[in-house]
Amino acid sequence: MIAEQRYTTFLTVFPGPEAEQMAAFMRSGINEKARRPVRVLALPYPSAVLLDPRSPASGDLDSWWAAQNPAITDPVVVMLDEPGLERFLPGLDAHFVVGVQRSAELPRWQGFENAIATVSDHPMQLAEFAMQYHSVRGRDSFRSDVPYRGWWLSDMMKPGADRGRRTASAWAAPPSAADWASSKETPPAKALPDPFQALAELGPQPYLPPEEAPTGPQLSRASLLGTSQPQVGGARRLPTSMPAKPTGVGAALSQLLAGPRWPEIPRDVGDLLLSLSPHAVVAVVSRAGGVGKTAIAAAVAQVAGYALGETTGSAAVVDQNTGNPDQWGRMHIPEGAATVSSLMAALSAGAELPPPPVWARNVPALAVYPEDRQAATAYSPGQIQRFVAYLRERHVLTVVDLPNRLPDLQSTEGLICAAYLELADLVILPTTDDPNRLAGVNEYLAEPALANKPVVVAYIESTERRLRRHPKVIEALNGIRARTTAVVAIPKSEKATLAIVEGRPIVEIAADLRQSYVDLTLTVARALLARQRAGG
Known part of the structure; x- marks a missing residue:
């Protein structure tokens, strides 16, 4: 031949x-x-x-x-x-x-x-x-x-x-x-x-x-x-x-x-996000690690990026998990990229801003703001306020990945959580079936910083049927539903890790995961729009 x-x-x-x-x-x-x-x-x-x-x-x-x-x-x-x-x-x-x-x-x-x-x-x-x-x-x-x-x-x-x-x-x-x-x-x-x-x-x-x-x-x-x-x-x-x-x-x-086609994202996602005025900031935070917080932040930002890819808008993901900056690896950010700390310093000094943000190489309309791996000091509330205003001017939706901490004024990570939660329009709390993780959600819901804010819980659902249907798990989830805007189930899967290993967007790796992340992003967008229309 x-x-x-x-x-x-x-x-x-x-x-x-x-x-x-x-x-x-x-x-x-x-x-x-x-x-x-x-x-x-x-x-x-x-x-x-x-x-x-x-x-x-x-x-x-x-x-x-x-x-x-x-x-x-x-x-x-x-x-x-x-x-x-x-x-x-x-x-x-x-x-x-x-x-x-x-x-x-x-x-x-x-x-x-x-x-x-x-x-x-x-x-x-x-x-x-x-x-x-x-x-x-x-x-x-x-x-x-x-x-x-x-x-x-x-x-x-x-x-x-x-x-x-x-x-x-x-x-x-x-x-x-x-x-x-x-x-x-x-x-x-x-x-x-x-x-x-x-x-x-x-x-x-x-x-x-x-x-x-x-x-x-x-x-x-x-x-x-x-x-x-x-x-x-x-x-x-x-x-x-x-x-x-x-x-x-x-x-x-x-x-x-073109290479591989973009994954199918419902048009409703982009339409809802484009209806937001002012532009929105979403904080993703948890009481403890091991709940897929960073993967959730990345996935919501990716769905938004795809949804906005054929419009004049954009999404952004901001890595403020200062104890363990993860978005570098998840988004394939080159070394030497402008970081949150460099932008914070420039905004505070009124100096010329660093280069524009890095755009995700494998997701359209998604800007990535990585954190400096050596960043150790807390930002002041004023710095964070100026940075958030900067983000609102430039992106329809900004997703901020925060540390695994409760907000407090005694630690670097606690200060960062407190400042961003005060400014956030909506909070995503990831959890698993683990009773300790479910208790951590309730602990976070008791924080004054979350009062009068829409909260969406991303529930990583176990593959073990008996665990999913255990009376204690069901009771805890029902209690959480009563205190939050929504609970969105996401199947537990190693494919999210596989996406990172293969350098692919999380939303492209499996249809069931993609649909769950789309459902989560739709829930977030609807809650944000409902809050704005209610004057919140």
Whole structure:
């Protein structure tokens, strides 16, 4: 049996006729002796079409992509950056070459695979950069003898360069837009039959001199973005750090670019969360360990992230389990990421804030705020208040994983619990069938900090039938139900641990667990909305 030929397909995504202009130039430099045949296509629609799968052009886009491409291809997308684009990188099979406007944007792209970013918003410079990057260090899609206007990679990556020589600047000075426009080497622009042309005629923008792109691990997931921002409710405040996200791409295109499909999350979850005004903060806390508290916090945040993945909103999970910061491992946060302690310090000093939060690599629209592993001192109530206000401005729902402590004023962890519980809109108390854990829930319910707050109990249900139906367990749970908003059962399963080991979202590992976490998140969202409508 003969294996089907595998191609590499470069897709230029740029407003106006520049997409075809880039593609024509890139075609002129294709290496006919490359290990895999190379194709270069220009997206015949503005990127705004990709925002809405209900767009009249969405079906045409699917047909175009299916007709233009071989059955097996490795896509490489060449496009300009969009705010928040990096959130959609985890899980995509495509490679990306992205042009950002400022060098300050480059750190957003660190810690991912399958993409590289450079400082440029000029179409032809970005095309040259993509060609050069895919002609060195084992990549052979383009020839090395193309008459480029400049060499945009490090001099050490230039063919024939002296590998022992060091240069003061790794980047050449960029050409001006006028130089590019007057170049005889620039292919003429082709008119595209595009009904959305008016939306896309933005033209090239001025750009800053590029600096050396990061050489560490880069991107692994992305989507194609336009510029429109769908509104959900006229009175709802858009998160300031979360510009518009795409609401989907055409089916054929997404099958080629996307990895595993997102798990099915009921639309009600996102609709309820988007109805919250002001945005909500949920505290997840317990009297003692061993009840799955951190897994519950992560799962609720993940369900919310998936539910908000096709909207302008976002969710966040904040690790304040200061005695044992866990979200680093559960969310695969790179070392060196901005931590809660660094944000607290900046907010308190009125200093410039650290880089934006890390976006979960395997969950859309989920920001992760890890804690410093060495953080040992308690934050003051004023610091926590400023931090919570910061979170409310940026995220529709924030889930805070707190220490396994009762609130008190005598210990570091107790102080943290007390401050967050005072500000939280709802509290989740995880428990198991263990009588001591059930007693711990009642102990927490007696705390004044929980008075007049909705409390949802996440009950990790034993696999042992006799334990589940034991009269003492049933009696304790009935007593807890009478004192709380709801008790949501979650099957006890080692699959949550398996998800962590395999680096997968907890909500993707098993259908029964996912449904339970969805039920829990729906219960939380409904309780939050009911509290707001009641004026709580």
